[in-house]
Amino acid sequence: MMRFFMTIPEACSLVLQTGGVGINGQSYLLDMGEPVNILETARQLIRYMGYEPEKDIPIEIIGVRPGERLEEPLTSKTEYTEQTDYPKILRLQNREEYSSGTLRTLLAALQPVCCSSDNPALYRNKEYLTRILCDACTSFREAQS
Structure with a gap:
């Protein structure tokens, strides 16, 4: 090791x-x-x-x-x-580049996790956050495997 x-x-x-x-x-x-x-x-x-x-x-x-x-x-x-x-x-x-549209979509998906919202089940939900980041970022996906 x-x-x-x-x-x-x-x-x-x-x-x-x-x-x-x-x-x-x-x-x-x-x-x-x-x-x-x-x-x-x-x-x-x-x-x-x-x-x-x-x-x-x-x-x-x-x-x-x-x-x-x-x-x-x-x-x-x-x-x-x-x-x-x-x-x-x-x-x-x-090396990965994200368009402004992709970033807006990602930020919208992160909003209920980071800020208390109408959906309390998603607020600070680790599994949901992990899924969003794995979908959006190759490096995060690699780190999870």
């Missing part, structure tokens, strides 16, 4: 920098470095503390939990990144 790790000060610094240089309406991705293997990280941490993995401290592999993935992709197949003037801040771009 591979995961990205970043220190809290590094993450905070990048988020603040992005907030200062970002453009309204744009999405940004922080350069997380290379993903690391969780099992190897556990072994290194055990050795760092002066113990021997499996001998002094057992490592129990419990498998993948529901919704968890072996790898965590940072972009979908419909997205790509562009370099900014800041080396660890990437601008996220989407």
Whole structure:
């Protein structure tokens, strides 16, 4: 299982920098470095503390939990990144384009979920929201599978 790790000060610094240089309406991705293997990280941490993995401290592999993935992709197949003037801040771009009519239809479908309306069954209804987003966005649909 591979995961990205970043220190809290590094993450905070990048988020603040992005907030200062970002453009309204744009999405940004922080350069997380290379993903690391969780099992190897556990072994290194055990050795760092002066113990021997499996001998002094057992490592129990419990498998993948529901919704968890072996790898965590940072972009979908419909997205790509562009370099900014800041080396660890990437601008996220989407290959999918939506017409204004499509966006109006999507916003109308989202209205009863986001705002209390004449249909209280849809207000904050997670299943309905998921269905709307899966129908509208390839990247959201990929993330759900």
